[in-house]
Amino acid sequence: MTIELRKIVKKFGDFVALDRVDLRVGDGELVALLGPSGSGKTTLLRIIAGLDWPDAGEVLFDGENALARGASERQVGFVFQHYALFRHMTVFENVAFGLRVQPRAIRKDEAAIRARVRELLDLVQLGWLSGRYPSQLSGGQRQRIALARALAIQPRILLLDEPFGALDAKVRKELRQWLRSLHSEINVTSIFVTHDQEEALEVANRVVVMDKGRIEQVGTPGEVYDYPASAFVHGFIGESIVLAVEVGGGLVQLGGKPLNIAANGAAAGAAKLFVRRHDMQIGPAGSGALEGAVRRVRSFGPIQRAEVALCGGEGKTLIEIDAPRDRELQPGEIVGLQPRRYRIFAARD
Known part of the structure; x- marks a missing residue:
C-alpha cells in the first residue's frame, strides 16, 4: 500500500x-x-x-x-x-x-x-x-x-x-x-x-x-x-566537526586566516564548515589547511580518536578527529589537518 x-x-x-x-x-x-x-x-x-x-x-x-x-x-x-x-x-x-x-x-x-x-x-x-x-x-x-x-x-x-x-x-x-x-x-x-x-x-x-x-x-x-x-542534517546525522568561518572572494577564513580549501560556491558572509571526523586528514605540521596540537588520544580497535586544539584565532578551538592507527599520535604533537570532504553552509541555515 x-x-x-x-x-x-x-x-x-x-x-x-x-x-x-x-x-x-x-x-x-x-x-x-x-x-x-x-x-x-x-x-x-x-x-x-x-x-x-x-x-x-x-x-x-x-x-x-x-x-x-x-x-x-x-x-x-x-x-x-x-x-x-x-x-x-x-x-x-x-x-x-x-x-x-x-x-x-x-x-x-x-x-x-x-x-x-x-x-x-x-x-x-x-x-x-x-x-x-x-x-x-x-x-x-x-x-x-x-x-x-x-x-x-x-x-x-x-x-x-x-x-x-x-x-x-x-x-x-x-x-x-x-x-x-x-x-x-x-x-x-x-x-x-x-x-x-x-x-x-x-x-x-x-x-x-x-x-x-x-x-x-x-x-x-x-x-x-x-x-x-x-x-541541521549534517550536524544531526553522523559525528561532525563544526567550525565558524567567513566566506568572501572565493576564500574561506577561520579567525581571519585564509584556509587552503575552496568555498565550493558558498555565499559570502558568516558560515559553518562541516567535516566528518574521519574526513579530516592528519599529517605533519604545516601540511594542511589547519594546524593544531594534540591534547589527548584514545585508541579502540583500528581507530584512534584525537582531541586537537586548533592554532590561531582567539583562544583555541578543541575538535575531535578519528584517524587510522597506521601512525600513533602523541599528546603535545603539532599536526597539520586537511579536510578531505566537507560542506559549507550559511550560518543562518
Missing part, C-alpha cells in the same frame, strides 16, 4: 507540531522518521494510524482518503515503544487478541486463529514461549511478541514508534538486524520512528529527517549521510 501525506498541519495550542508536511511512502518500503525529540515524528505516525487528526492536509492510502476512516478501518498495525502487552494474557493470547475482537463478519474460526498465531510465533522465532506471560519475557522477546500481535490482523501498513528505545544497546542491534530480515519476508509498507541515527541508517530503505515539524531531507541512508541538504 502506498501512503501519501499532503500539506499536513497539526497544532497543539500555539505550538506547531507539523508544518505543511509532504511525504510519499511507496508500496513495501521500510521508511524511518528520524529527528530529535519534538520534531513531529510521533505526531505524524499517529495521524497515519488514525490515533490523531490533522488540522489541515490530506492522508491518502493507495490514492483514497484515509481521513474518512477511523483507526480500526485503516488496516494499520501499530507497535509501541513500551510493548503495551496485556499482562494477564499469555504470549499466545496476546497475539490472538486482535483476531478474536474482529467483527463477526470477518472473524476467523478458532482453528484458523490458532493456526495464524502459531505461524506468527514461528515467524518471530518465539513459538516455544507461547504459554508464558509478558513478565516472564526479556525486553527483546516482548518487543517481538508486540510485533507479532500487530501483524496478526494482516495489516496493510505497519507503524513502529521507537520500537527498540527501551532496550539495551546489544539487544537493539540484534533486533534491528532481525527487523530488516523480517521486513524482506513480509513486505508490508512500514514506517518507524526513531531518534537513533544508527538505527535509521542501518534498517531503513529511506530516511526522512525531521526538525521543528518540517522535513529537512528525504533520501537513502547513503544520500542523507554523504550529501546532507542542510546544516
